Amino acid sequence: MKIAVINQKGGVGKTTVSVNLAYGLASEGKRTLLIDLDPQAQSSRVFCRTIPKQATVQELFLNRTLDLSKVIKPATISKQKVERLDLIPANIHLAVTAEQIISKIHREKILDSHLKKIDAVYDFILLDCPPALNVLTVNAIYSADVILIPTIYSALSLDGIADLFDSIATVKENTPYRFCILRNAYNPNTTVSNKFIEKNLQPYQDNTLKSVIRRSEPINQAHMNKEPVFTFDPTSNGTKDFISLTQEIIAYA
Ligand SMILES: Nc1ncnc2c1ncn2[C@@H]1O[C@H](COP(=O)(O)OP(=O)(O)OP(=O)(O)O)[C@@H](O)[C@H]1O
Numbered sequence: 001m002k003i004a005v006i007n008q009k010g011g012v013g014k015t016t017v018s019v020n021l022a023y024g025l026a027s028e029g030k031r032t033l034l035i036d037l038d039p040q041a042q043s044s045r046v047f048c049r050t051i052p053k054q055a056t057v058q059e060l061f062l063n064r065t066l067d068l069s070k071v072i073k074p075a076t077i078s079k080q081k082v083e084r085l086d087l088i089p090a091n092i093h094l095a096v097t098a099e100q101i102i103s104k105i106h107r108e109k110i111l112d113s114h115l116k117k118i119d120a121v122y123d124f125i126l127l128d129c130p131p132a133l134n135v136l137t138v139n140a141i142y143s144a145d146v147i148l149i150p151t152i153y154s155a156l157s158l159d160g161i162a163d164l165f166d167s168i169a170t171v172k173e174n175t176p177y178r179f180c181i182l183r184n185a186y187n188p189n190t191t192v193s194n195k196f197i198e199k200n201l202q203p204y205q206d207n208t209l210k211s212v213i214r215r216s217e218p219i220n221q222a223h224m225n226k227e228p229v230f231t232f233d234p235t236s237n238g239t240k241d242f243i244s245l246t247q248e249i250i251a252y253a
């Protein structure tokens with residue numbers, strides 16, 4: 001199952017969710033590949049000691065016949081290999097690549113044509129997208145079986161959700177896909193904002209995941225420390241919430 005983690009709004013938790021869900025799935029015995037599609041390379045920093053200058057997702061977009069084993073790396077945290085988790089890292093040059101491929105024919109299918117070759121190797125492939133509806137995100141939408149949309153409890157994170165669905169519908173045309181919304185950074189004290197967001201999510205309630213990720217300081221500190229919350233603070237609410245999300249996604253698959 002290929003899951004694209006998408007929201008064109010910045011800072012809603014796409015990378016946090018990609019990193020922790022990838023780690024959670026691998027911990028549950030699932031062979032998982034995380035692909036960093038963001039030139040900011042935030043998820044690469046978690047699972048790679050140093051950001052590689054070469055052999056990144058950039059090559060995959062520039063060379064349609066690339067042997068993927070050249071860019072797939074075993075994920076590591078503080079030099080320790082993470083069992084069953086692989087990574088295709090990004091670096092800042094991916095931003096230029098995105099510009100370069102805009103004029104190519106079938107540009108939206110480049111990622112998908114590569115992933116078809118390795119579908120059988122992994123139980124889950126996660127795509128951490130940039131905060132834009134650009135050609136990289138369009139490649140992720142084209143390839144994904146499931147579009148996972150994290151939102152936070154702020155009106156901004158829902159602004160533009162209609163545009164997102166329009167883009168998804170255009171890219172997918174008649175291809176079947178599923179989408180789900182994940183509520184992130186829930187704070188029980190902000191009752192009025194919570195009600196506002198829940199009301200706005202009502203039209204999508206059948207597609208809203210039951211698991212909610214609470215706002216949790218260990219999640220934020222883990223992000224700063226460049227590691228999953230699972231290893232940073234295994235008993236935190238953040239870890240508990242990501243275990244519950246992992247199980248829901250496995251059941252969903
Ligand atoms: N549940 C949470 N609790 C506390 N902090 C969180 C939570 N989720 C995300 N954050 C923090 O919010 C910030 C943004 O998260 P993240 O980088 O995952 O968002 P993003 O959508 O990937 O951002 P971008 O659009 O820039 O790629 C980070 O500092 C992260 O630690």
Ligand SMILES: [Mg+2]
Nearest residue numbers: 014015038042
């Ligand atoms: Mg991100």
